[in-house]
Structure formats: C-alpha cells, structure tokens
Amino acid sequence: MTASNLRTVYLKDYQPSAYLINRTELHFHLLEDHVIVSSRLHLLRCAASAQDASLTLNGEEMELLSVSIDGIRLAEEEYSVSAESLVIHRVPEQCVIACETRIRPQENTALSGLYKSRNLFCTQCEAEGFRRITYYLDRPDVMSVFTVTIEGDRERYPVLLSNGNLIEAQQLADGLHSAVWHDPFPKPAYLFALVAGDLEHVEDRFTTMSNREVTLRIYVEKKDIDKCGHAMRSLQQAMRWDEDIYGREYDLDIFNIVAVDDFNMGAMENKSLNIFNTSCVLCSQQTTTDLGFQRVQSIVAHEYFHNWSGNRVTCRDWFQLSLKEGFTVFRDSQFSADVGSPTVKRVEDVTLLRSLQFAEDAGPMSHPIRPESFIEINNFYTATVYEKGAEVVRMIHTLLGAESFRRGSDLYFERHDGQAVTCEDFVLAMEDASGVNLQQFRRWYSQAGTPQLNVQDEYDEHAKCYTLHVEQSCPVTPGQAKKLPFVIPLAMGLLGEAGNLPLRLRDLPADIETSDNTHRVLTVNQPKQSFVFEGVSERPVPSLLRGLSAPVRLQFEYSSQDLCALMRRDSDGFVRWDSAQTLLTRIIFEVEQQLLSGAAVVLDQLLIEACSDLLRDHSLDPAMVAEMFRLPSEDYLAEQASQAGGANVDSIHHARDWVRSALGQALAPLFLARYQGLEIQQVDAPEATQIADRSLRNMCLAYLVSANVDNLALATVQYREATNMTDRQAALKEIAFYADHKLRASTLENFHQKWRHEALVVNQWLQVQAAIPDREGLSRVKALMTHADFELGNPNKVRALVGGFVNQNLVNFHHLDGSGYRFLGDVVVKLNRLNPQLASRLLTPLTKWQRYPARGTLMRAELERLSAEPALSPDVFEVVSKSLQ
Numbered sequence: 001m002t003a004s005n006l007r008t009v010y011l012k013d014y015q016p017s018a019y020l021i022n023r024t025e026l027h028f029h030l031l032e033d034h035v036i037v038s039s040r041l042h043l044l045r046c047a048a049s050a051q052d053a054s055l056t057l058n059g060e061e062m063e064l065l066s067v068s069i070d071g072i073r074l075a076e077e078e079y080s081v082s083a084e085s086l087v088i089h090r091v092p093e094q095c096v097i098a099c100e101t102r103i104r105p106q107e108n109t110a111l112s113g114l115y116k117s118r119n120l121f122c123t124q125c126e127a128e129g130f131r132r133i134t135y136y137l138d139r140p141d142v143m144s145v146f147t148v149t150i151e152g153d154r155e156r157y158p159v160l161l162s163n164g165n166l167i168e169a170q171q172l173a174d175g176l177h178s179a180v181w182h183d184p185f186p187k188p189a190y191l192f193a194l195v196a197g198d199l200e201h202v203e204d205r206f207t208t209m210s211n212r213e214v215t216l217r218i219y220v221e222k223k224d225i226d227k228c229g230h231a232m233r234s235l236q237q238a239m240r241w242d243e244d245i246y247g248r249e250y251d252l253d254i255f256n257i258v259a260v261d262d263f264n265m266g267a268m269e270n271k272s273l274n275i276f277n278t279s280c281v282l283c284s285q286q287t288t289t290d291l292g293f294q295r296v297q298s299i300v301a302h303e304y305f306h307n308w309s310g311n312r313v314t315c316r317d318w319f320q321l322s323l324k325e326g327f328t329v330f331r332d333s334q335f336s337a338d339v340g341s342p343t344v345k346r347v348e349d350v351t352l353l354r355s356l357q358f359a360e361d362a363g364p365m366s367h368p369i370r371p372e373s374f375i376e377i378n379n380f381y382t383a384t385v386y387e388k389g390a391e392v393v394r395m396i397h398t399l400l401g402a403e404s405f406r407r408g409s410d411l412y413f414e415r416h417d418g419q420a421v422t423c424e425d426f427v428l429a430m431e432d433a434s435g436v437n438l439q440q441f442r443r444w445y446s447q448a449g450t451p452q453l454n455v456q457d458e459y460d461e462h463a464k465c466y467t468l469h470v471e472q473s474c475p476v477t478p479g480q481a482k483k484l485p486f487v488i489p490l491a492m493g494l495l496g497e498a499g500n501l502p503l504r505l506r507d508l509p510a511d512i513e514t515s516d517n518t519h520r521v522l523t524v525n526q527p528k529q530s531f532v533f534e535g536v537s538e539r540p541v542p543s544l545l546r547g548l549s550a551p552v553r554l555q556f557e558y559s560s561q562d563l564c565a566l567m568r569r570d571s572d573g574f575v576r577w578d579s580a581q582t583l584l585t586r587i588i589f590e591v592e593q594q595l596l597s598g599a600a601v602v603l604d605q606l607l608i609e610a611c612s613d614l615l616r617d618h619s620l621d622p623a624m625v626a627e628m629f630r631l632p633s634e635d636y637l638a639e640q641a642s643q644a645g646g647a648n649v650d651s652i653h654h655a656r657d658w659v660r661s662a663l664g665q666a667l668a669p670l671f672l673a674r675y676q677g678l679e680i681q682q683v684d685a686p687e688a689t690q691i692a693d694r695s696l697r698n699m700c701l702a703y704l705v706s707a708n709v710d711n712l713a714l715a716t717v718q719y720r721e722a723t724n725m726t727d728r729q730a731a732l733k734e735i736a737f738y739a740d741h742k743l744r745a746s747t748l749e750n751f752h753q754k755w756r757h758e759a760l761v762v763n764q765w766l767q768v769q770a771a772i773p774d775r776e777g778l779s780r781v782k783a784l785m786t787h788a789d790f791e792l793g794n795p796n797k798v799r800a801l802v803g804g805f806v807n808q809n810l811v812n813f814h815h816l817d818g819s820g821y822r823f824l825g826d827v828v829v830k831l832n833r834l835n836p837q838l839a840s841r842l843l844t845p846l847t848k849w850q851r852y853p854a855r856g857t858l859m860r861a862e863l864e865r866l867s868a869e870p871a872l873s874p875d876v877f878e879v880v881s882k883s884l885q
C-alpha cells in the first residue's frame with residue numbers, strides 16, 4: 001500500500017447502503033492449508049437507488065472461485081474483481097448471490113478475519129475483518145440474519161462454534177463432522193464469529209429476570225480448565241447487574257466465551273460468542289495478579305454489556321464508534337465501582353485518562369470522540385473514543401441525574417432496538433426522556449482537545465462572600481483552530497477549618513436542593529463565569545472538579561498548605577487523592593529543578609507530615625492509602641512537563657527516584673510497621689480487603705527498597721514465600737530493578753523455570769525485564785527478542801516486551817543516541833508486514849515527539865525513515881504521516 005491508493009473516509013460522505021442483505025447463509029469447509037467459504041446472500045435493492053443496478057461487495061485477501069445469481073453462474077465479463085472488491089455489473093432488485101472463495105487462515109498473521117491461533121480456527125471481524133472471509137457489504141448498517149455451517153475434521157476440531165443457537169450437528173464420512181448455527185438476531189458482519197478447535201469448557205447457568213435459563217460456557221485449552229472460575233462468576237455478576245441497573249435482560253439461551261492466545265486486543269463482543277484474549281479470561285491466584293483479576297472482571301462485563309449497547313443497538317457507521325464504546329466503558333466502570341470501591345475505581349480510570357487520553361488529545365492524532373475522517377478505522381479504537389467517550393456519557397449522567405439517565409437509556413434501547421444508529425440518536429433519547437437541553441453539550445462530540453479550566457477565587461471577609469471566577473479554553477488541535485465553549489459540570493465543595501462548609505449559591509433558584517448541602521455541581525458553559533457563595537464564614541480552600549466531573553485540566557493556584565488540607569480533610573475521597581497527586585507532582589518538578597541547578601535538595605516537611613499521618617491512620621482504606629502514595633508515572637510527568645514547555649526524561653526519572661527514596665527514608669519505620677502489620681490470609685479468590693491490604697503492603701515494600709537496598713532482604717523473603725502472583729511479582733520487580741546482577745539474574749531465572757509453561761506468566765516475566773531502567777535496558781530487550789519464549793507473531797508477547805520497553809522504560813527508549821527509536825522503528829517495519837494493527841499501536845510513543853525538545857529531531861527522523869519504507873500498511877501510514885504534519 002502506498003500513499004497514492006489510500007483513501008480518506010469522511011463522515012460527511014455517509015450514504016445509506018443501496019442494498020440490504022436480509023439473510024446470510026455461510027458454509028465453511030475447514031482444511032489444513034486453506035478454507036473454502038461458500039456464501040448465499042439474500043439481497044434486496046432499496047427503492048431509492050433503483051437507477052443503479054451494479055453492486056460492489058467488499059473483499060480482500062481471497063480467491064474468488066465462482067459467483068452466481070439465483071443459481072446461474074456469472075461469466076467473467078459480468079463482474080470484476082480487484083484487491084478490495086467484487087463488482088457485479090447488473091443485479092436484479094431481489095436475488096440470491098452466491099460466492100465461493102478460498103481463504104488462507106493459516107497465513108493470516110494480521111489476526112483480522114478468519115485466522116489460526118495455534119491449532120484453533122478463530123475470527124476477529126470488527127471493524128472490517130469480515131471482508132477477509134467472504135465478499136460482503138461489510139458495514140455496520142447492513143444487518144442480516146446469519147445461518148452458518150461449519151465442516152471440519154472431527155479429531156482436530158471437535159468443537160465447532162458460531163453465533164446463536166446450534167440447530168444441527170452431524171457426523172460425516174472421512175472423519176469429518178459439521179455443525180449448523182443460526183442467530184435469530186439480525187446483526188452486522190462485524191459481530192460474526194466462528195471458532196473451531198480442540199477445546200474444553202466449563203459450564204454454568206443464569207436465570208434471567210423473566211425466568212429464562214441461559215447456559216453459560218467458557219471454552220479454553222484443556223490445561224487452562226481450572227482457571228475459568230473468576231470469569232464465570234464475573235459474567236453472572238454482570239448479567240444480574242445489567243438487569244438491576246439498566247433493566248437489560250439477555251436474549252438467547254446460550255452465551256459462550258472462547259479464550260485464544262493470539263489476539264490483537266482484549267476481547268470481542270460477537271453475538272453470543274465472545275472471543276477473548278487468554279489474558280482477559282484466565283485467572284488463578286498462582287498465576288494472576290490482583291490487577292489481572294480485576295481486569296478480567298471488567299472486560300468480561302464490558303463485552304457482556306455490549307449485547308445491548310453495541311449489538312441490539314449498533315452503530316450506523318464507524319464514526320459513531322463511541323456510541324457503543326464510550327457508553328459501554330461507562331457501563332463497565334459503573335459496574336466495577338458498584339462491586340468494588342467506587343473511589344479506587346475512579347482513581348484508576350482518571351489515572352488512565354490523564355496519562356493516555358490527555359496525551360492523545362495533545363498530540364498529532366488528536367480527534368473528537370466522533371471523528372470526522374479516517375484512513376484506517378482500526379487506528380481509532382483510541383483512548384479518546386473509549387475513555388473520553390465514557391467521560392462524555394458520565395457527564396450526561398451527572399447533568400441528568402441517575403433517574404432521568406435511566407429513563408433516557410430505556411428510551412434509547414426501546415426506540416432503537418434492532419437498528420444501527422448515531423451518537424445523535426443517543427443524545428436525543430437522553431434529551432427526550434429528561435427534558436434537559438443538551439444542544440451546547442453536543443460540542444463534546446465534535447470538538448477535540450482537552451479543555452482547560454482556569455479558576456481564581458476571591459474572598460470578601462466583610463460580606464462573607466466567596467467567589468469562584470472560572471474561565472474555560474481549549475487548545476488548537478489538528479484541523480480545529482477555534483473552539484466554542486463546552487458545557488462543563490464542575491462538582492465542588494468548600495473546605496473550612498472544621499470540615500466542609502454548607503453552600504449557598506447566589507442566584508440559584510430556590511427550588512434546586514441537593515441531598516448534601518456541602519456539595520454542588522456548577523454548570524460552566526461560558527468562556528468566563530463567576531459563582532458567588534454567600535454566608536461563607538471563613539476563607540475556604542475550594543475542593544474542585546470532584547471525581548473529575550469533566551475530562552478537563554484544572555488550573556488553580558493552590559498553596560502546598562491548601563493541598564495538604566484537602567488531602568487530609570476533604571469529604572471527597574477523590575479530591576484527597578488528587579491533591580496528593582498534585583502535591584507529589586509539584587514536588588518532583590521542584591526536585592528536578594534543584595537537581596539540575598545543583599542546589600541542595602530537601603524534601604518538603606509538609607509532605608512528610610501529611611504522608612506520615614496517612615500511614616498512621618488505620619481507619620483509612622488501605623487501597624486508597626496505596627493510591628495516594630503511588631507516584632505519578634514518568635510518562636504522566638513528561639506529559640505535564642510538556643504542557644509547561646517541554647520534558648526532560650532523564651531529569652524527570654532522577655527526580656522521581658529521588659523523591660521516592662527520600663520519602664522512603666523519612667518514613668522508613670512507618671513503612672516497615674505497615675509492611676509487617678498487614679498479614680494477609682490466603683483464600684481461593686482474592687477478596688476486596690485482601691487486594692487492598694496487598695496493594696498497601698507492596699507499596700510499602702517499594703518505598704522501603706528505594707530507601708535502602710538492604711531492604712531487598714524483605715523482597716527476597718516475600719518472593720520465596722509468596723502464595724499468590726501479586727506478592728511474588730511485586731517482590732520480583734523490586735529485585736529486578738534494584739538488586740545486584742547476581743541476585744537479579746538468579747531470581748529471574750528461578751521465576752522463569754517455575755512458570756515457563758504458563759504463557760501469561762512468561763509475559764509478566766518479559767514485561768518486568770523490559771522496564772528495568774539500567775544501562776543494559778535496550779540490549780536486554782534485544783536479547784529477549786531472540787529467547788525461545790518470544791514470538792513476534794503473538795501480540796501479548798510483543799506488547800509485554802516491546803510495549804513494556806517503549807512505554808515504561810522511558811530513559812532507555814529515549815536514549816540520546818537514538819537507539820531506542822531505531823529499535824522501535826525496526827520492530828514496526830517487521831510488524832507492518834505481519835500485523836499492521838499491532839505495528840501502528842506500538843508507534844504511539846514516537847508520535848509524542850513534540851513533548852521532548854532535546855529529542856524531537858531524532859524522533860521525527862525515525863518517523864521520516866518509516867515514512868520512506870515501501871509498502872506501508874494504511875494503519876502505519878496514517879499514524880506516521882499525521883505525526884509528521
């Protein structure tokens with residue numbers, strides 16, 4: 001693919017399809033070096049386009065064996081085939097088009113369409129993978145009822161699965177067998193799935209709210225059959241939750257999940273046949289960290305929730321992707337908050353949003369949650385579409401309130417069941433059900449960039465009046481020079497000496513009452529606005545943007561004392577954490593300056609005191625204490641620094657290390673006391689209290705080791721005696737980062753020996769090593785790429801090792817000799833041929849060249865080198881060319 005034959009697709013060009021496919025019949029004959037696919041498409045021309053009788057079907061990477069209309073084979077001059085389509089010149093208004101094609105899943109390294117993951121046939125069709133299976137109208141607004149027959153070798157592929165219900169299974173001659181699946185729900189091709197292989201399954205049941213019995217199955221390789229319990233429980237929990245909170249019931253008698261090793265992302269919501277990356281299903285205390293368990297729970301729920309938000313109501317076109325993804329991420333984070341700790345969940349989500357999405361919004365790929373154009377849609381499964389999309393739905397929830405929001409979602413599902421719709425339809429349903437006008441709010445869908453809120457305050461002691469002056473702005477983003485004001489819900493409170501103050505807002509209609517009179521949500525919708533509070537008896541510290549009530553950056557001149565006050569005493573748990581983060585970030589930057597200028601460096605006494613109180617207070621949730629001690633990542637710090645002019649990775653790294661070590665030293669006895677005091681009982685599956693205790697305990701360990709390498713003795717004992725992967729991996733990381741060469745090598749070797757048969761644990765082993773920030777960083781990664789356990793064809797391994805290096809090992813990736821950039825460029829060149837989606841995702845760190853003044857030229861040079869590569873995939877081409885603009 002070269003730039004010349006790449007096409008940009010625009011939202012403004014959307015046209016409804018000229019044809020419908022009411023029914024789709026597929027037959028797959030699975031063979032060892034290819035697959036024969038026969039299709040029968042029941043086609044109907046829409047009246048509006050009756051003048052043109054030609055039909056263009058999408059199709060890539062396949063060999064057409066025959067095509068017929070209503071049983072009559074077409075002659076060669078009646079159709080034309082290109083690398084991307086099959087054009088049939090004359091098609092009757094209603095007919096059955098039948099195609100026979102040959103595809104080669106065994107050679108499909110892009111993992112899009114039908115491919116082989118080891119001995120397993122499986123599919124990934126979203127966004128445009130179905131066109132690599134057969135010629136089709138591969139667009140989400142063409143919805144069809146599918147009947148699928150799969151025929152294959154009985155021994156090699158005893159399990160044959162597709163969407164919907166199994167309606168027939170047959171033993172055939174020559175060791176073959178077949179299965180016929182029928183899905184009664186019309187669906188777009190991107191939700192089609194097929195699996196064939198030698199799998200075992202666990203089975204359980206769910207009784208729906210209207211008393212229907214649903215069979216639930218999780219299919220995995222035999223060796224993993226004991227690792228499915230957590231995913232199964234999560235599925236049942238999610239099904240119940242969706243009934244309770246959204247009134248959504250499951251609609252078929254069977255729901256299957258299949259785990260595959262080679263998968264481009266986490267999981268896929270195919271109708272009744274979800275396909276998952278093994279990393280998002282399999283769990284055991286021995287092999288999976290607590291974070292891993294939580295990830296499985298939320299992804300199982302996410303994919304299940306898509307059954308309504310995505311499948312029953314789907315997207316009209318791919319520009320509307322956030323319609324299903326933003327909404328479903330919002331739903332899965334509500335679920336995780338409900339079944340766990342809401343504040344911890346919010347902290348995790350905000351951390352992700354700020355480090356990934358804010359960075360994306362500030363970079364060359366910045367786009368609104370509903371993009372206006374793309375070259376390759378796979379490049380738009382982004383933090384913006386997913387995470388910012390979820391924030392936009394969250395703001396609607398805040399503005400409407402839970403009850404009206406539920407009425408809005410009921411109306412949306414009822415109005416659009418079985419349809420392919422737009423973001424506009426979603427907003428309209430919310431407006432219609434609530435009576436709230438969202439006209440100006442809609443700008444969140446069309447304007448890119450992270451808005452900035454500048455807040456100043458003023459206190460009139462005499463009049464007891466406190467005023468917040470709020471100003472909003474939004475930076476220029478590619479193609480969008482001018483922005484109009486957003487609607488920004490600003491959740492807030494005011495903190496006084498004895499706690500949060502009651503709020504009396506001047507000009508607020510008397511009838512608006514909130515249950516908590518110390519908490520309000522202000523609506524910011526002008527470029528500049530002032531909010532006046534009356535009867536404020538003392539000068540308060542404002543507690544702003546509680547829960548990150550909008551995806552914006554907040555600027556307020558807090559003193560360190562203010563931040564400590566909020567951190568200790570605000571009633572809002574999120575603001576307490578956020579104030580700690582702001583303070584830590586500020587201190588790291590101060591230390592960075594002191595280290596650079598050679599000035600004496602001392603740790604702020606205020607911070608030490610506030611942190612020591614946190615450690616002493618046993619009434620606090622240990623998970624929150626751990627979060628408050630978690631230093632902002634180097635990547636996030638670099639992003640913050642770039643907002644203020646530019647980032648220096650090396651000095652950020654040293655300053656962050658210095659702060660951790662100084663804080664560790666200042667509070668060593670307290671860290672040790674908490675470390676030793678948190679004795680954790682081992683049970684089968686991790687419970688919330690255990691997870692919380694473990695996270696604080698391992699945070700204490702990290703500070704202790706930073707303070708004094710002698711404390712590695714604690715890590716060594718913990719590594720040896722750990723009864724679960726969370727503790728073992730935490731200890732391993734400390735040893736890998738800080739131990740001498742001998743201890744590091746022997747521990748890593750021991751870990752590998754013990755776990756080399758568990759692919760997912762080997763990935764953790766690769767990832768830990770990829771992130772070690774010592775001088776040998778890059779050579780270690782290069783050596784590991786030749787290790788027998790590394791495979792470039794397996795996305796999990798590439799993400800662990802190469803992704804771990806370029807995203808987490810900043811000092812090595814950004815080495816001033818350019819070797820890190822060259823390394824990434826070389827990997828991307830190889831992957832560009834094998835797996836373009838993966839290649840283009842790995843490139844993200846190079847796109848941030850504007851952040852690093854001293855390195856920008858080198859980073860750009862690597863992008864230039866890539867842009868000169870022949871045969872760039874559309875995926876890589878789009879990211880490289882937009883980054884160089």
Ligand code: B3K
Nearest residue numbers: 126127267268269378381
């Ligand atoms: N919908 C899929 C993502 C598909 C990505 C295609 N490149 C998983 C999810 O978001 O649930």
Ligand code: ZN
Nearest residue numbers: 302306325328
């Ligand atoms: Zn999704």
